[in-house]
Amino acid sequence: MTGSRPAAVLVRGLTWTPLGARTPVLADVDLRLEPGERVLLTGPSGGGKSTLLRALAGVLDAAESGEATGEVRVGGETPLGGGAALLLQDPGAGQVAETVGRDIAFGMENRAVPRTAIWPRVRSLVGRVGLSVGQEHRVAALSGGESQRVGLAGSLASADGLLLLDEPTSMLDPDAAARVRDSVADAVADRALTLVLAEHRLDGWLPLVDRLVVVAAGRMVADLPVRGGGLDAHAPGPDSAADLVRDLTSWGVWLPGVPEPTPWPVAADVCAPHSRALVDASAWSGSRASARERETSSPFAGGAALLRVKDVAVARDRPRRGAVASVVHCRVEADLVAGQVQAVLGASGVGKSTLLAALAGLRRPVGGVVEALPPLAREASTHPHRWTSRQVATRVGYVPQRPQASVIGGTCRASLLATARALGRDAERRGDALMEQLGLGAVADRSPYRLSGGEARRLALATAVVHGPDLLLLDEPTVGQDRDAWAAVAGVIEAAARAGVAVVAATHDDLLADLAARRIVLTRGADA
């Protein structure tokens, strides 16, 4: 970017304690970046990466009040917001205008870029981040992955000295992610920008950066040089290479070349469908059968088909005045089977979330079939969209793309158990076990809005499973998870399947898709 000079960053003894929190989110952080340096910020989910980025952007107290001590300097000054461009983790939250073009242009307007220069740059950024929607597309109608790219384009457009990116590819398919990495590489190529990027998965990013900084539990625990796209193992001690890999892996960092994590073993009974417990109770009343015996003899273990979907067409959004709702056509034919994991794949914006919403009975299909088969429908309608709220909740657990959306209640535990309570099911023990498994034990009594992005998503998963639904519909369940958290999430998903739940996960995560018995690939086709 012409005219901008890379900013030096200096953080000294930064401690940040949000109002009402007992422990600081950032504790005594020191960091010094030379102008034009590129840093990859990593560490366990909930460790304080996003908070540090907000501090560098000078917007630490824009969202919540709290107590900050220490010093932050960007380009020699205290950042006041607007010096650095920050791409937020939740891209939908960062939208400031009605249309894609205007949203990307916002930062340039504030930087006093003349009008004649704005639109050519918007056009080139739209191309560079690989957006296929037009500039007049409403931002409210974008998919998660599309919003993320609009946000990135907007950040690149307004970057001046310092570019801060919070998991910029978390909601993208591998192709789009590679493209986004290229456009970030482009933007920092001439070292006119200092870059700080928060990410769990280092693959693909390492060639772009000079340093790897690890933040865990609010503290900086490692600061390592990166050379030639790999970690410089010669830095600390003699047999440090192996130690380094071990340490990083223990902090949940996904290092390229390290074997992928495997799902943790999770007891199936904490994920078992409630309907099955009823069947089991009647079949085994009085007997002291082991859980394993029950598992193998249940009618659900045989893999009953629960829901049938065929060539379904669903309206993507609610139509607005004078506009026709865009309709997603999913040319798929699939039975969702008890005990099976199926992955829904496809480029971002293709309609994965919309399909999931239709399966959950939240949208009435405008064409095709979504039919609940007898083992799932039981006394209710065969059309999920006709179910009452209670009937939906009994049968379906759902993790929305924005996990905070599923929160009901003031603490994590209250939100977790709200559905079970409404259905009159006792799920406290299961809830505690799930929170423990998913590393949420320590935050159980905290406000669900105080969680990090990864924690919020894990809470949403626990919330979907805890009351024992027959069908689990997960929208990007592994986004923002470190290695350990990923293993826990995958463990819960596997356990649910083993217990007889039919699981459908919309995802870009190949590792998660590998767990699936079947892949449903959506393609952009006759999109009306």
Next chain:
Amino acid sequence: MRKSSGRPRRRSTGGLLASCGPLSLLGGSFALMAGALATPRASGLMAGAALLALLLPVGCGRGGFPWRRMIAAGLAVASVAWSNWLLATPHSWAVAATAGLRVGLFVVPGVVFAAFVRPAELGDHLAQRLRLPPRPVVAAVVAVQRFERLGQDWADLSDIRRVRGIHDRRSPIRAVGGFAEQALALLVGALRDAAQTAIAVEARGFSRPQRTGVPRTWACPAPWTATDTRLMACCGGVATVSVLTGALIG
């Protein structure tokens, strides 16, 4: 250049109103309001109403205006007419009709015109054409943008409550309780969103013009076009006709 730039443009389909800028729409509403208030007798109001009944559908074009929105305007007019009938001694239909007509003459076109005002465009025009201070204008436009999303947020909340088993519609008492809970959740969510939006605008340099003293630019121009003049002329014409008719014909 304007065509090739691909920037958001005014919708060109439909009637006259769709291609009008926000200032002429607001100005036209004011002209009609002034006319309605200044018209002395029922004859003038009737002349104005007849003209509007002719012009408004043409201005809207086909499918350009959701006529359902007229329900609220209709209620307003009816309640004014009714209270005038009630309070006049003796009860007089003529007084009621005149009062209703007077209010209707500016409320109805006001509601129609407002539907064609786009917040972003209004911001552009207020700041560039009327030279209002940009900072509050930009803040207001962003706020209205978020506000427009409340409908979607409400729908999302309904979805979550439905899938979580607490969207109970079986008894009216529970339905009301649920509605109140959901409204509270919407409010809390909106406040939380406002905080996020504050971060988002600041992270993209909202305060930069103030800090550096370099005024911000605007991605879209705020032109006053011939269509805007035509709309102002029409509204001024209707107002004049109703005032003159009222003054001349008893």
